[in-house]
Amino acid sequence: MFAHPLKMHARCTSCGHSFDRGNGYFLGAMFMSYALVVLIEVAVIAGLLLAGLGWWTIVIVAAALVPVIGPLVAFPYSRVIWVMIERRMLHWGEEDDAALRQELTRRQRARTASSEEEAT
Numbered sequence: 001m002f003a004h005p006l007k008m009h010a011r012c013t014s015c016g017h018s019f020d021r022g023n024g025y026f027l028g029a030m031f032m033s034y035a036l037v038v039l040i041e042v043a044v045i046a047g048l049l050l051a052g053l054g055w056w057t058i059v060i061v062a063a064a065l066v067p068v069i070g071p072l073v074a075f076p077y078s079r080v081i082w083v084m085i086e087r088r089m090l091h092w093g094e095e096d097d098a099a100l101r102q103e104l105t106r107r108q109r110a111r112t113a114s115s116e117e118e119a120t
């Protein structure tokens, strides 16, 4: 999915699925990224507390380092998670819906054609 950690391929290298789904598609990935950065922040603070470091060290790391480095670390994971959620969960039943729409359109056309035959 990624050419390198900060650059995505436009298409899946194995199945050709296009990752460019239009404006705003990766807005969901932003929320994933936020959640991941919060998790990283909590883990780092817990680790520093357990290591017995002073409060100022913890405050500097929590307020300066994690907000800068966290999003860079979370970026590829957040996009992978978002694409997975979008592909696996938000499109459930879409093929069935498309098949149903196609069948309804076919019936509508058949009805229209038969009523036109009666009229002539």
Ligand SMILES: [Zn+2]
Binding pocket: 012, 013, 014, 015, 016, 017
């Ligand atoms: Zn693929």
